[in-house]
Structure formats: C-alpha cells, structure tokens
Amino acid sequence: MGNRIRTRLIAVCLVATAMAVSSGYDPCVIEAADSSPRLVRIDMAAQPPLPRLVPISYAPQPAAAAVPHSLPGPASPPLVSISYAPAPAAIKPLAIQAIPTPAYEPAPATVYAPPASTPPPAPAPPVYQSAALPVPLPVPVAPPLPVSLPPPLPVSAAPSVSAYVPLPAYVPPPAYAPPPAYAPPPVTAYAAPVPTPASLPLPLPVPLPVPSASTALAPPPALPPMPPSPAMPSQAALPPAPPAAPANAPSAAPAAAPASGPAGGKPTDAITICSFNIQVFGESKISKPQVVDVLTKVVRKFDIVAIQEVRAKSDSVIPQFLSAINADGSRYQFVIGPRLGRTVSKEQYTFIYDSTRIEVDPSSVGTSPNPGDRLHRPPLHARFRVRANPPESGFSFWLVDTHTDPDEVSAEVNALADVFMEMKALRPDEDDVILMGDLNAGPPQFGKIKQIPGVGWAVSGVTTNTRRSKTYDNLIFDTRTTTEYTGRWGVLDLQNTFGMSIDKALEVSDHNPVWAAFRPLETQQVAGAAMPSGVTR
DSSP states (O other): OHHHHHHHHHHHHHHHHHHHHHTTOOOSEEOOSSOOTTOOOEEOTTSOOOOOOOOBOOOOOOSSOOOOOOOOOTTSOOOOOOOBOOOOOOOOOOOOOOOOOOOOOOOOOBTTOOOOSSOOOOOOOOOOOOOSSOOOOOOOOOOOOOOBOOOOOOGGGSOOOOOOOOOOOOOOOOOSSSSOOOOOOOOOOOOOOOOOOTTOSSOOOOOOOOOOTTTSOOOOOOOOOOOOOTTSOOSTTSOOOOOOOOTTOSOOOOSSOOBSSOTTSSOSSOEEEEEEEEEEESHHHHTOHHHHHHHHHHHTTOSEEEEEEEOOSSTTHHHHHHHHHGGGSOOEEEEEOOOBOSSSOOBEEEEEEETTTEEEEEEEEEEOOOGGGOOSSOOEEEEEEEOOSSGGGBOEEEEEEEEOOGGGHHHHHHHHHHHHHHHHTTOTTOOOEEEEEEOSOOGGGOGGGGGSTTEEESOOSSOOBTTSOOOOEEEEEETTTOTTEEEEEEEOOHHHHHTOOHHHHHHHOSBOOEEEEEOSBOSSOOTTOOOOTTOBO
8 A cells, every 4th residue: 555655655746846847947856845754855956967858749641641750769769748739620521422323325226227337435433522531433334236227238239039049060870880981072173064066055064174183083993893683683684775765855765554562562674763752750750660661661662762851850860761662672762862952941862772773873972063042952963883793784874862942943953964964974984964853944944955956854744643643753864875764654643553642642751753664784885884883782
C-alpha cells in the first residue's frame, strides 16, 4: 500500500515539473508538502534542461500516401512530451444520390442491309457523384448485338436457267465376251470423193482434203488361214456371179415379189443382211418376254442385223438381248455406237452378227463425221467380212447404219449422199459400201442419193412399216462394185410371220425388218483387200 502511494506521488511530481518547465518555471528542488519521513527530497538540478514543448496540431492528411518517417536514431535527443490538440470534428458523410441508369434502347435492326463496316459506338458510361465512402457501382448490362440479315440477291446475280447442256460423249463399255473390248478408233480425215461426171445435172458436194500419208489408212496385213464355216461353200462350189447392173439403175431389186424372209433359215449360198428399227428399244421393251421372244427369232434368221433406235439409259439392254438370242446355242456378238441426238432423247446404233459366219474389224468401228451438223444422229459404220477359205476370198464390205430425223428428211438424205461417197473413198482396198437403215423416205425422196453413179437399192414398191402404209427402210449400194448382191431381198412382215394382230405387232415395233442377200465370196478382188490380225472371231 505504501509503495503504491509513493509511486503515484512521484508521478505527480514529474508531471508538475514538466508543466512548470513548459510554463517557464524552473524549480531546483521539489519538496514534499508535509514532513513525512516517507517523502524524500529529489534534487533536479543535476538534470539537463528540457526543451520547450511545442504544441502540434494535426492537419488533414493528403489523399496521396505519405512517405513514412524513420525513427530517431541513438544520437537523437530525448523524446519530449507532446500535447495533442483537440481532434477535429468528424467529417459528416455526404448524402449519396445515385443517378438512375437510363433504360437501354437497342438500335433498330437493319433489314436486308449489309453490316456496317465499323462497329457501332459503345454507349457512354453513367456519371456518378463522388462520395467519401465507396459505394458499389451498378453493373451495366451489355446491350444485345444488332441483328443484320443477309442482303437479297440482286436480279442480275440470280441463277438463270441455262440451255440444255448435252451429256458428255458416250464411253462404250467393254464389248460382250468373248470378243475383245470395243474401242472406237480416232476419227481420221476422209479422202476426196470420186469426181463428179459431167453428165450429172447437179454437182456433188465439195470434196474434203486428201489425207496425208501419216493419216491415210494403210492396207492391214492379211489374216492367217482359217477353216471355213461348215455352212459356207468354197469358191468352186458357187455359180458364177450375175452381171453388174447398169449405172444409175433406179433399183437393184428384181421384178419378182419380195420374200418375207429367208426360206428354211439362213441360206448356204449367201449371207443375209437385215435392217430393223426396233422402236424405242430400252428397259421397258427388254422386260417384256413375249416381245423379246419375237425379236430373238427375227435376229436368228439373218447373219447381220443393223438396229436403229436403241434408246436406253442403261448399258445392259443389248447384252441382255444378246443373252436371249444365244440361249439356243447361237454365237451372236455385237458392236454398239455412242448415244447421239440434239435433244434429251438420245439414240444408239448397233450391229448384231453371227460370229460363226461373219467377222468384224474392231478398228473400223466408228461414227461418221458430221460437218455442219447436218445430221441429228451421224451414222455408225463398221467393216465386216464373211468367213471363207482362203480368208482373203471372203466378201468384205462397209455397213453404214443410219436413222434420219422425220422433220428434216430431205436435208439429211442429201447429207447421207455425201457420207456414202466419203465411205467409198475411205479405203483404197474396199469398194463395197452398204448404206442401210430407217431413212423415213422411199426411193422417190432419195434426192442426191439418186445422183450417185451406179447407185441402187434393194427395197422398192412395197411398204416397210408395221401399219403397211409407208416405205421408210432400205439398203443402198453401188451396183457397179457390189456385184455380190444376189438380187434377193424382202420385208419380214411381223403379223404374217408370227401370226400376230396389228396391236401385238406394234408392241414389237412400228417397223418391219428389211433384208437383202449377198454372195459370200468376193466377185471382184481389190488389190490389198485384207482384214487386220485383230478381227473379232
């Protein structure tokens, strides 16, 4: 208890001394108020004078962060008492008044206009009044992006309906086994046609340039000997050939009535060549068994059949037809041309031949040139030869299969006269050309064809269509050079031959087959006449 009082008394004295010093009073001795023995005398004279205290008042601190002062070091003077000035009154916080955010108004959408090259300016941020206390700012909502629709196509950019683009050139499929695949040869230049005699009333067309030695067709090597077909006679067994018909004969047909077909099947002393327009021969017709049965029986009657109007999207129609023909053990083969025509309705030509009696030169198969686009469907041509012993003695010939357009018969018949002359001049070792098919014209409408020297035709004076009203189909050749013609010809009437009604016959075709017979051996040997070693057997 005494120590506590003593301690307090000493503290009071120290405070009083400090206040006296600050007021200018410098006592030397502080004595106790009473003479209590517990009090001691403190001599303050030995203490160094204390510096005068200066009252310090705190000014408001700046907003910037102050650099902290370093503490006094050991050599610093002793600390002095600091009297604090009264603290300033508390700063009254300002009233916070939030400025309302304006309602977002999206920019109007631009309909069918291209987007702007520069982005739209961002909306100005809201202005807030500063406050002493931090107040959370309202989070602005991002405005939705403007919606822009694609611009409409201009009238000039709209897709236009283009004219019909013809399909690419037909690439023939591999030929029906067992013959090698059919590969049409490149189109070569044609030699100049035979000069026009002065006696003709109208000149022939301007001849084409004579091909050079590099493009002219050289005579191919002769075939190796092969045994003759059992049905073909030898050269000694044949009677002498009839004399050639006079030039410009109106018809090579005899006066006797035409035969409906070769009696008793194929003759042994001649080959029969047939032309048959099988109307719209495609997937629909090949799927009718009764129609296919009649067609196969027709083909088996002849050695070669030139078919027109194969109109099918599939390449399997003719192979299917050939399978039906050979179902009885026959050995027919075929060659086929590309799809031709100026409209979407394309047609193909094809030759079907009995390979036991006829052989074909695959390199000779091709489509005739069509300068000036005068023919809707340029003819298909191929070179054939009858199997004989020796092989060089067999009758060789060009077949040209054609089908004229019904709306341009006159112009196309005149164009076929040029094709006939070009084919005669194509090879120096081949003088037999047979132009055949559906001409949509009879002999009175043959035009320039009748002006060809020595020209003749097989069918005359009878109708060839199924309704028995028109003569449209024929076989045309030069009677001066094709002396192998026997004079036998005919029209195979579908109704009479197969006992059919007119309606059933029209389901097969609107044309009847026409045919002519030729001797199997050459009657006028041409120098160098031969077939290449790659003929189809």
